[in-house]
C-alpha cells in the first residue's frame with residue numbers, strides 16, 4: 001500500500017528537536033458518547049464526528065505563518081518536526097502517533113496567523129470504536145509509557161471547565177457590515193455575475209456575540225457535536241464550530257471530499273410536505289447550477305493527484321438540524337509517485353483551497369471581489385481546519401458554521417452564501433441567519 005509522502009527533513013535552527021511520542025490502545029469506546037466525556041476543557045483541540053475523532057490537550061510545538069506560502073511552509077515545518085522523532089505506536093492507524101492540529105487563514109493576504117499545533121496528549125477514537133491515547137513530548141528525558149500517558153491525561157481531566165447559563169445581558173450585535181450593507185454587497189455581486197465577469201461569488205458577513213460571563217467553549221462543542229452529528233465539530237485555538245463540508249480527508253491512498261452548495265432553511269419548511277427539500281433544492285436550476293460549479297472546481301483540481309475518482313452523478317440532499325444542502329461525496333484513489341508515495345492531506349489542501357464553495361469561480365476574480373465587497377477580515381473563517389499525522393493522513397474541513405473566540409466574552413460568528421445570477425439579496429441575508437443558527441443556539445443565544 002502507498003503512504004502519503006512525508007519525507008523527514010533535518011531540523012532547522014529554532015525548531016523543536018526530537019519529538020517523542022507513545023500511543024497506547026485503550027478500551028473501546030462508543031464515540032458518540034465516549035469521546036464527548038473528554039470535551040471538558042475550553043482549551044482542548046477537538047475534531048469529532050460520529051464514529052470517531054480526536055480530543056487533544058496542551059501544546060508541545062507550534063508553527064505560525066502568514067502569506068501565500070503558508071501551506072508550503074507548514075508542510076516543511078511538519079516534515080522537520082518529524083525528523084529524528086522517536087515514535088512508539090501500538091496501532092499505526094490514521095490519527096495515531098505524532099499529529100498536529102491546524103487552522104489556516106482563508107486569504108493569502110490575511111494578517112491572521114495560520115498555525116499547526118502539536119498537542120501534548122491526544123485521546124482518539126476510530127470509526128470502529130477503537131480508542132487510543134497518545135503522549136507527545138520534546139523532552140529527551142521524559143518517560144514514554146502507558147502510565148505516563150495516563151497520568152498526563154488524568155492531570156488535564158482533573159481541571160475541567162464549568163459550563164455556563166445564558167444571562168440577561170447576553171446579546172448579539174452587528175459585525176462589520178449592517179444587514180442593509182450586506183444586501184447591497186450581494187446586489188453588487190450579482191451585477192458582476194450578470195456582467196459575465198464570473199459565474200459564482202461567495203459573500204460572507206459576521207455578527208458578534210457579547211456574553212455576560214466567559215464563553216464555555218467545551219459546552220458549546222459538546223452541544224454542536226451531539227446535535228450536528230453529520231458535521232465535523234472542530235476547535236483549534238479559539239476557532240470553533242461544526243462544519244458540514246469536508247475539503248479533503250486522506251486515509252492511506254484514498255482521498256475523500258464532501259462538496260456542498262445549495263442551501264434551504266429548515267425553519268420555514270412546511271411540516272406536511274415530505275418532498276419539500278428534494279423539490280426545492282434538487283428541482284431548482286439555480287441550486288443545481290451553483291452545486292455543479294462547486295463540484296467541477298473540486299474534481300478538476302483533484303484530478304491530477306488521482307488515478308481514479310468517483311462521485312455520484314446527482315447530488316443528494318443532506319439534512320442538518322438547521323438547513324438542507326445539496327451535497328456530493330467524491331472519493332479518489334491517490335496516484336503514487338515513483339517512490340510509491342501519494343500526496344499528503346496538506347498538499348491536497350494547498351491545491352484545493354479555496355474552492356468555489358467558499359470563494360467563487362474563477363477564483364482570482366472572486367477573491368478580488370470578496371476583498372472589495374465584503375469589508376470583512378475572514379481570518380480563519382472558510383479556511384482549512386483539521387489535523388495531519390506523521391504519515392500525511394489527515395482530515396481538513398472548511399471552517400464554516402463557526403466562530404472565533406476573540407475575548408472570553410466576545411465571540412465573532414461568520415456565515416456566507418454563494419451568489420449566482422438569480423440571487424436575491426434578502427434571501428441571501430436570510431440564508432446567513434440560517435447558517436449562524438447552530439452557533440447562536442450552542443452559545444445559548446437567540447436572534
Ligand SMILES: C=C(O[C@@H]1C=C(C(=O)O)C=C[C@H]1O)C(=O)O
Pocket residue numbers: 202204245260261262263325357358400401414415416417418419435
Ligand atoms: C459559505 C458558507 O457555506 C457554503 C455555501 C453554501 C451555499 O451558498 O449554498 C453551502 C455550503 C457551503 O459551501 C457558510 O456556511 O458560511
